[in-house]
Amino acid sequence: ARYRKVDEDFFEELEEVLITADVGVSTVMDLVEELKMEVKRQKIKDSSEMKDVISEKLVEIYYGEEDKSIQHLQLDGEGLQVILVVGVNGAGKTTSIGKLAHQLKADGKKVILAAGDTFRAGAIEQLEVWGERANVPVIKHNEGSDPAAVIYDGIKAAKSREADVLICDTAGRLQNKVNLMNELAKVKRVIEREIPGAPHEVLLVLDATTGQNALTQARIFSEATDVTGIVLTKLDGTAKGGIVLAIRNELQIPVKFVGLGEGIDDLQQFDADAFVYGLFADLGINEEEEEYE
Amino acid sequence: MAFEGLADRLQGTIKKITGKGKVSEQDVKEMTREVRLALLEADVNFKVVKQLIARIKERAVGQEVMESLTPGQQVIKVVKDELTNLMGGEQSKIAVADRPPTVIMMVGLQGAGKTTTTGKLANHLRKKHNRNPLLVACDIYRPAAIKQLETLGTQLDMPVFSLGTEANPVDIANQAIAKAKEDHNDYVIIDTAGRLHVDENLMEELQQIKADVKPDEIFLVVDSMTGQDAVNVAESFNEQLDITGVVLTKLDGDTRGGAALSIKAVTDKPIKFAGMGEKLDQLEAFHPERMASRILGM
Ligand SMILES: Nc1nc2c(ncn2[C@@H]2O[C@H](COP(=O)(O)OP(=O)(O)OP(=O)(O)O)[C@@H](O)[C@H]2O)c(=O)[nH]1
Ligand SMILES: Nc1nc2c(ncn2[C@@H]2O[C@H](COP(=O)(O)OP(=O)(O)OP(=O)(O)O)[C@@H](O)[C@H]2O)c(=O)[nH]1
Ligand SMILES: [K+]
Ligand SMILES: [Mg+2]
Ligand SMILES: [Mg+2]
Numbered sequence: 001a002r003y004r005k006v007d008e009d010f011f012e013e014l015e016e017v018l019i020t021a022d023v024g025v026s027t028v029m030d031l032v033e034e035l036k037m038e039v040k041r042q043k044i045k046d047s048s049e050m051k052d053v054i055s056e057k058l059v060e061i062y063y064g065e066e067d068k069s070i071q072h073l074q075l076d077g078e079g080l081q082v083i084l085v086v087g088v089n090g091a092g093k094t095t096s097i098g099k100l101a102h103q104l105k106a107d108g109k110k111v112i113l114a115a116g117d118t119f120r121a122g123a124i125e126q127l128e129v130w131g132e133r134a135n136v137p138v139i140k141h142n143e144g145s146d147p148a149a150v151i152y153d154g155i156k157a158a159k160s161r162e163a164d165v166l167i168c169d170t171a172g173r174l175q176n177k178v179n180l181m182n183e184l185a186k187v188k189r190v191i192e193r194e195i196p197g198a199p200h201e202v203l204l205v206l207d208a209t210t211g212q213n214a215l216t217q218a219r220i221f222s223e224a225t226d227v228t229g230i231v232l233t234k235l236d237g238t239a240k241g242g243i244v245l246a247i248r249n250e251l252q253i254p255v256k257f258v259g260l261g262e263g264i265d266d267l268q269q270f271d272a273d274a275f276v277y278g279l280f281a282d283l284g285i286n287e288e289e290e291e292y293e
Numbered sequence: 294m295a296f297e298g299l300a301d302r303l304q305g306t307i308k309k310i311t312g313k314g315k316v317s318e319q320d321v322k323e324m325t326r327e328v329r330l331a332l333l334e335a336d337v338n339f340k341v342v343k344q345l346i347a348r349i350k351e352r353a354v355g356q357e358v359m360e361s362l363t364p365g366q367q368v369i370k371v372v373k374d375e376l377t378n379l380m381g382g383e384q385s386k387i388a389v390a391d392r393p394p395t396v397i398m399m400v401g402l403q404g405a406g407k408t409t410t411t412g413k414l415a416n417h418l419r420k421k422h423n424r425n426p427l428l429v430a431c432d433i434y435r436p437a438a439i440k441q442l443e444t445l446g447t448q449l450d451m452p453v454f455s456l457g458t459e460a461n462p463v464d465i466a467n468q469a470i471a472k473a474k475e476d477h478n479d480y481v482i483i484d485t486a487g488r489l490h491v492d493e494n495l496m497e498e499l500q501q502i503k504a505d506v507k508p509d510e511i512f513l514v515v516d517s518m519t520g521q522d523a524v525n526v527a528e529s530f531n532e533q534l535d536i537t538g539v540v541l542t543k544l545d546g547d548t549r550g551g552a553a554l555s556i557k558a559v560t561d562k563p564i565k566f567a568g569m570g571e572k573l574d575q576l577e578a579f580h581p582e583r584m585a586s587r588i589l590g591m
Pocket of ligand 2 (some may be wrong): 089090120172174304402403404405406407408409410432437438472483486487488514543544545546567568569570571
């Protein structure tokens, strides 16, 4: 490994690398200040010693004061478990549902999908293809019909077929569209009314290429639907998805899965350590690659 | 905090200056610091911000600001000027081929809005220019992508050319051109599958389509919520395809849209249109000065 001094240049480059990873400028500046103090305290000279210090701090930002255990899906309750999937347009909701259905099925669960996106052209057919791929049934209505009614039917069907998990697709919507956010809240109320304690998970699907707007997405979708976790998609590209640090820190919403491609197997459990390594891998002090894939 | 307007953020520094009637280098430093933060919070790329700040600094210590009675406002004006200039003038023109059909290729990352924009552009060409486009379904990968485009075609009452998912996208594009000639469609808009700029095979597929159909326009479709990665994506698509323009989608949201600036800075290709909603009539000309204000939160 090359020897590199931990000096002003080093911190400047670190700042650039993290901002470039979409961590957000204020988070990065706070972090760098803390790291500088840490370096003084521990009398660190060589940058190779920084790898662990940086990733520890990043993981600390991610978790904040929170309990670190609850990042898996919470689907162990009695009876039908319902997952509601929400997010802005094109983030990867429908695709992630297909992947998730496949995983749950492999775990021995009986899964049903509800085609709650009745708006976008071809959305129902897209979910049906994923249903075929994952070999799970899809409950649908016609394009243009009321999404809450589809979800209602999905619940009925899932109950009568004694399914373990119902995953509800919804149309993409930008969080500043009040009507559409109200529509989503209504869908959630239908689920709550039909099954006490449901939805058991509300997953917000976030595109990793998204910048600072992702924080607003998380905040407003949470207000409408009490988001319980994030699926961070498209991490197979060059984007790093650093904004989820702030989302977890400020809103306490954990990332549960990451999307790493368009194939049915390209969904992995989130791993905070692997993720934060990825954020500053470009700094060139990580001797072994411990990123995803 | 994030997304606070630049004008608001500069208030403090401005107050100091108005009291003094003269701007010191330290004042400029403080002001450019705020501008830098605003740009980064708006997702303008780090390197692009660096270059911009250097230029703004230069102008801010110059006469126009120093001798202004309202140096604070003057600095904001300089910043806005620089952003607007960088983004270029309004350019919603679309090429017209000497011999029809004019061919347009839509390219970009997954989920950016290519298919929707294909429909919107076709609608625009018919409504504003009295044209008769053929839409081409070259996305054989995404589940129901062809169905999506066909549905848009039905909504618009416009023809869609497809050969299913078994055919090769290059063949589909070639046969579509022949079909358009036969049917006297004066525009052909090719919808391609979303792909990562680092996916060599799929990028090569686009290069092959380009080599065969010799498009008059290649539009890179970019989601306006994109963060720092926008420069990598735009630079890479431009290098590999020499795009002719950019369409920025989902501007009906509340993103600051700094990606617009980053893309323009690294490709120097015009941003031609803005997607303003999911419906097929929600495509607008791109307005650089409005975008500059938006990025600054003004
Ligand atoms: N490379 C990559 N592409 C992905 C990933 N997840 C989804 N995609 C692609 O992103 C595009 C959009 O995915 P969808 O699942 O349709 O997204 P959506 O959120 O359901 O979109 P709307 O319903 O239109 O709002 C598709 O081309 C997917 O194949 C991922 O993890 N990696
Ligand atoms: N609000 C809003 N939504 C848009 C806009 N443009 C596209 N969309 C939505 O964004 C999502 C993705 O659009 P598509 O046209 O399927 O994107 P694509 O680039 O073709 O996606 P792939 O083919 O999977 O790569 C859909 O839900 C569209 O309705 C826009 O300008 N505003
Ligand atoms: K990546
Ligand atoms: Mg969908
Ligand atoms: Mg498409």
